[in-house]
Amino acid sequence: MVRDAVAENVAVMEGALPQRRRRVAGRTWLGIAVAAVLAFFLVRPQGRGLTSAARPRPAIGMASALAEAPRAGVDGTTGPPLSAPRVIDPAIFRLAVRKVVLDPGHGGTDPGAMTRGLREKDVTLDIARRVAASLVGQDFVVVLTRESDETRSLQQRVEAANAARGDVFLSIHVNSIPTQERRGVETYFLGSAGDPRAERLAGAENSGSGYSLADFRHLLEGVYVDVRHDESRRLAQAVQGRLFAALIHANPQLEDRGVKQAPFVVLVGTEMPSVLAEVACLSNREDTLLLKQESYRQEIAESLAAGVRGYAAARGATTTFARHDAGAD
Amino acid sequence: MTRARTETIERLGMTVTKEKTSILHLGIDLGTSRSSVSASNGERHVVESFVGWPVDMVARKIVKKPVVFGHEALEARPMLDLHRPLERGLIKEGSEKDELAVRELLRHLISLTNPDGGQKVFAVIGVPAEAMRVSRQHLRNAVKGVADSLMIVSEPFAVAYGMDALLHTMIIDIGAGTTDFCVMNGRYPTDDDQRTLTNAGDSVDEQLMTLLRSKIPEAQFSIHMVRAWKEQWSFVGEPKRKVEVTVPVNGKPTTVDITTEIRRACESVLPPIIETMLDLISRVEPEYQEAVRHNIILAGGGSQIPNLAATLEAALAEIGGGRVKAVDDPVFAGSNGSLAIAADAPESDWEKLAG
Numbered sequence: 001m002v003r004d005a006v007a008e009n010v011a012v013m014e015g016a017l018p019q020r021r022r023r024v025a026g027r028t029w030l031g032i033a034v035a036a037v038l039a040f041f042l043v044r045p046q047g048r049g050l051t052s053a054a055r056p057r058p059a060i061g062m063a064s065a066l067a068e069a070p071r072a073g074v075d076g077t078t079g080p081p082l083s084a085p086r087v088i089d090p091a092i093f094r095l096a097v098r099k100v101v102l103d104p105g106h107g108g109t110d111p112g113a114m115t116r117g118l119r120e121k122d123v124t125l126d127i128a129r130r131v132a133a134s135l136v137g138q139d140f141v142v143v144l145t146r147e148s149d150e151t152r153s154l155q156q157r158v159e160a161a162n163a164a165r166g167d168v169f170l171s172i173h174v175n176s177i178p179t180q181e182r183r184g185v186e187t188y189f190l191g192s193a194g195d196p197r198a199e200r201l202a203g204a205e206n207s208g209s210g211y212s213l214a215d216f217r218h219l220l221e222g223v224y225v226d227v228r229h230d231e232s233r234r235l236a237q238a239v240q241g242r243l244f245a246a247l248i249h250a251n252p253q254l255e256d257r258g259v260k261q262a263p264f265v266v267l268v269g270t271e272m273p274s275v276l277a278e279v280a281c282l283s284n285r286e287d288t289l290l291l292k293q294e295s296y297r298q299e300i301a302e303s304l305a306a307g308v309r310g311y312a313a314a315r316g317a318t319t320t321f322a323r324h325d326a327g328a329d
Numbered sequence: 330m331t332r333a334r335t336e337t338i339e340r341l342g343m344t345v346t347k348e349k350t351s352i353l354h355l356g357i358d359l360g361t362s363r364s365s366v367s368a369s370n371g372e373r374h375v376v377e378s379f380v381g382w383p384v385d386m387v388a389r390k391i392v393k394k395p396v397v398f399g400h401e402a403l404e405a406r407p408m409l410d411l412h413r414p415l416e417r418g419l420i421k422e423g424s425e426k427d428e429l430a431v432r433e434l435l436r437h438l439i440s441l442t443n444p445d446g447g448q449k450v451f452a453v454i455g456v457p458a459e460a461m462r463v464s465r466q467h468l469r470n471a472v473k474g475v476a477d478s479l480m481i482v483s484e485p486f487a488v489a490y491g492m493d494a495l496l497h498t499m500i501i502d503i504g505a506g507t508t509d510f511c512v513m514n515g516r517y518p519t520d521d522d523q524r525t526l527t528n529a530g531d532s533v534d535e536q537l538m539t540l541l542r543s544k545i546p547e548a549q550f551s552i553h554m555v556r557a558w559k560e561q562w563s564f565v566g567e568p569k570r571k572v573e574v575t576v577p578v579n580g581k582p583t584t585v586d587i588t589t590e591i592r593r594a595c596e597s598v599l600p601p602i603i604e605t606m607l608d609l610i611s612r613v614e615p616e617y618q619e620a621v622r623h624n625i626i627l628a629g630g631g632s633q634i635p636n637l638a639a640t641l642e643a644a645l646a647e648i649g650g651g652r653v654k655a656v657d658d659p660v661f662a663g664s665n666g667s668l669a670i671a672a673d674a675p676e677s678d679w680e681k682l683a684g
Contacts, residue, residue, distance in 0.1 A: 001495065002670055004517030006678040009480045012469050013682070237527065248539045256536070258528050258601045 097312035099141045101166035103266060104128035105173035108151025113176035113282040120174045120282060121149065123291055127279065128172050130301030135308060158269035168235055168308060169274035171266050174291070176283040183284035184255030185247060187240035188276045189232035190268060191261025231273035233259065234314065239277055239307030246303035250296055253286065273311075277304060352676075353444045355452040355476070356491075356668025357435065358484065358661075361415045362505030362530060362630060364434060367664040368442035369672065375660050376400075376438065380430035381409030398437045403553065415457065415506060428471040435475040451679045452476040453667040455487035458502075458509040458523050478683040482670060484663050485511035486518055488628045488656065491666025497620035499609060501602065501641075502663075503631025505530035508602060512609055512621060524605050528598040530631055533559055537587075537594035545585055548576045558587065563595045566636040595634055603644045610648065622651030628662050 104124035106112030112120025125146070132142040143164040145157040152160075161169050175186070236259045244256040257278075267274045279300045281287045290296040354369040365375040376399035383389035383397075388408035402409055414430040435454070444450055452475075456468060468481060485500040489511060494500070496515040501508065510524040538555045541548070554576070562572040572588045606625070613621050622645055627638060632655040645651035656662040 001490070001517045002673045003678070005480060005482050005486075005670065006674060006682065008517075009469070010681050012481075245535070245539070248536070249543060252540065252543055255600060256528065256532065256597055258526060 097167040097308070098139065099143065099164065099166045100135055100308055101143045101145065101161040101164055101169045101270075101272070102128045102131055103145040103157050103161070103169065103171035105171060107146050107149055110151060113174055115176070115282045115288055118282060118288055118291060120176075123174050123280075123282075123297070124172045125149065127297055127301050127304070130298055131170070131172070131304045131308075134302055134305035138309070140308075140312075154265040155269070157266055161266075161270045161272070161274075166270075166272050168311065169266070169270045169272050170235075170239065170304065170308065171264070171274070171276040172304070173276060173278050175278040175281045177281055178283070180283050180285070182255060183251070183253060183281040183287045184257035185240065185243045185280065186257035186260055186278050187236040187243065188260050188262045188264060188267065188278075189236040190229065190263060190274065232267070232275055235273045235307075235311045236275040238311040238314070239275055239304060242303040242307040242310060243277065243279065243300070246299055246306070247296075250299060251287070251290055279304070351447070351449060353442065353448045353450050354668060354671040355439065355442060355450060356487070356664040356666065356671055357438055357452055357454045358487070358663030358667065359415065359431070359435070359454050359456050360484075360504055360629075360663070361413070361457065361507070363660065364438060365661050365664040366438040366442055367661055367668040369668065370442065372442040373661055373664070374438065374441040376434075376441075377403060378415060378434060379403050379406075379411055379413055380433050380437075381406065381411040383408060384410050396433050398434065431468075431471045432475055435472055439476060449478070450476040451671055451674075452479045453487070453671040453674075454479060454481050455484040455663045455667045456481055457504060457507045458483040458485055458511065458525050478679040480670070480674065480682050482667065483509070483511065483518070483523065485509045485523065485628070486513075487664075487666035487670060488626070488662050489513045489666070491662060491669045492626065492656070494624065494626055497613075497617050498624040498626060499606070499621050500626050500628055501606065501632075503529055503598075503602075503627065503629040503634075505630065508598065508605075508629075508631070510605055510609055512613060514613075514617075524609060526598075526601050526605060528601045530556075530559075530629075533563070533594045533598060533631075536597050537590060540590040540594060541585075541587060544587075544590060545576070545578065548578045548583070548585065550576050559591065559594070560630070562587075562591050563633075564592060564635045565595050565599060565640050566592075568592060569635075598631070599640060603641065606641065607644065607648060619649065622649065625651060625653040627653060627655040628659060630659055632656060632659050 104121070104127070106119075106121035106124060108121070110121065112124070114120065125148075128144055132144060135142050143160070143166060145160045146152045157171075175184075240256075240259050244254065248254050262276075264276050267276060280291055282291070350369075352369075356367045358365045360378055362378055363375055364378045365373070367373050379399055379402040381397045381402035382395070383392050388405075389395070391408060392405050397405055397409060402411060410426070412427055412430040414427040414434065435452075439450060439452070454472060472479060472481070484504070485502045488502060489495055489498060489500050495513050498513045500511045500513065502511070506527070506529055508526040508529045510526075511518050512522045514522060534552060534556050537559055538550075538552055541550065541555065558572075558574055562574075568588050571586055572591050573584050573586050575582050575584050577583070578585075610618055610621055625641065625645075627641075631637070638653040638655055641653045642651060645653070658665070
């Protein structure tokens with residue numbers, strides 16, 4: 001073990017990431033190939049009149065990440081060994097955050113969670129509009145994946161975000177959990193579901209995508225090292241921190257359910273740092289009563305906007321040196 | 330073998346022998362809140378992880394030092410540019426002052442161990458697992474040159490190594506910035522064996538601060554006072570006594586009952602910790618899950634929260650029961666473990682790590 005620790009340190013000193021040794025058994029070339037195909041279909045623009053020429057930004061999302069994905073063997077006994085993912089300098093993300101894509105969850109024929117006269121789709125749209133109002137005028141450009149009560153598939157949302165070439169993606173949802181007395185806020189970024197409840201939640205939010213959660217868990221094993229991963233985690237921490245800190249005043253029983261990882265489709269396909277925030281619990285009576293208050297929804301929106309601003313500030317929002325619209329990329 | 334080696338270190342190095350050798354081995358726990366050092370010459374020290382520089386000539390004249398550390402820095406904070414460099418378990422990227430603070434803190438810890446002139450210093454530095462995972466290159470650069478040779482390891486691994494708890498064990502290291510989980514499978518832990526939550530001591534402080542502000546908006550208190558109350562009175566579960574503190578309310582010292590707020594703030598970290606603990610157990614090979622359930626070790630400052638181990642055991646009862654125990658010496662468990670690693674690393678390895 002000491003030798004492994006030394007080897008890891010030497011690798012870091014030499015500027016190479018140490019071998020990431022996973023215990024995933026049974027991962028095959030076939031699995032990676034299927035993942036690549038799936039990712040391609042998730043992220044490619046479809047029927048929106050966007051040609052490759054209209055998308056000058058180099059693809060640094062799933063498709064390219066998978067193209068450079070490790071060639072997996074089975075526990076290193078057959079086939080080539082699993083090599084360390086290529087490290088991309090995080091400095092490439094030290095770009096200005098200007099364009100924010102907001103994704104109000106559900107909509108149209110998909111109401112999301114419902115209780116006591118409230119529908120998730122209405123709440124998320126209202127909050128998204130408020131977040132947009134807060135960010136616009138502060139040097140942010142905001143794009144909504146839906147602007148009214150309309151049905152949008154998850155794939156369409158992903159496409160809209162990628163086509164808009166957003167710098168960050170924030171999907172807004174309202175939770176519903178079996179334990180009705182519990183209430184809390186939580187923020188997700190892409191990763192393997194850390195607990196069964198997160199799996200159930202991801203399954204529910206992914207419904208209609210055409211892919212089972214089991215598929216995702218298997219297929220995504222190799223792509224969590226995507227370059228966006230750490231940035232998404234930072235964004236999630238910024239959003240979750242502000243959200244909880246702001247709401248605890250008006251909602252003293254609120255739980256900080258933390259930053260978590262789960263394979264939501266909208267987080268898989270988007271090509272930018274992406275998070276999904278569950279801003280309240282419709283399954284909780286008090287939360288529902290609060291959500292009916294305009295002032296509480298405004299508080300939620302302000303805290304989400306503050307999270308985005310905080311993240312942007314940390315990434316150097318004022319030092320713009322690679323704007324999409326300047327053709328710098 | 331490891332146990333015998335550890336005992337040897339404790340007997341010969343840390344407590345009895347002051348034999349002069351050409352190499353001084355150090356184990357350092359670089360924590361968000363406190364940092365400790367254990368040396369092979371028997372020296373052990375702990376300082377709060379605050380580093381401050383006098384803000385101007387007047388301040389320098391008063392503090393009489395170019396840089397101030399720990400409690401002394403905290404006390405003199407109005408006069409200092411104060412840094413706590415590993416907030417949230419990560420060294421802040423892009424902040425030269427925080428990088429400098431890490432270096433100064435390490436130099437200070439090393440100086441406390443009184444290395445003899447000409448003695449080479451080989452140090453193992455345990456850092457929050459999140460810092461290892463996210464910014465190891467950055468961290469490595471920040472600590473470059475503070476010792477003749479140094480190795481960085483994750484804190485929970487250092488704790489496990491020092492306790493010889495290397496097989497079928499889970500370490501839950503509840504620090505200030507992060508709670509780190511590490512399942513030891515008899516080999517060097519990979520990223521898959523480790524988890525990090527930001528629900529930790531600092532988040533308890535923030536929640537307690539918020540709850541108290543809501544309860545007594547007119548009272549005046551600082552985050553440092555709140556932290557001190559938490560460290561003195563924290564608990565989970567049913568209260569055994571009333572917790573009362575004295576705070577100035579409109580300038581007048583007033584006694585306030587904060588029992589409920591302390592409990593709620595401390596219990597706020599329970600759901601994510603329990604969820605993560607149960608999830609990590611479920612990912613262990615089935616035949617070893619029971620062994621891991623019965624070998625859960627709490628480390629870090631948070632391990633000393635009264636009734637925490639029992640509460641986690643109650644959660645384990647849902648999946649067949651288990652045993653959770655806190656380390657005896659939360660302050661030095663990490664640095665002692667790092668020292669054990671330092672002593673075990675052969676000199677040829679230290680040569681590779683020089684610079």
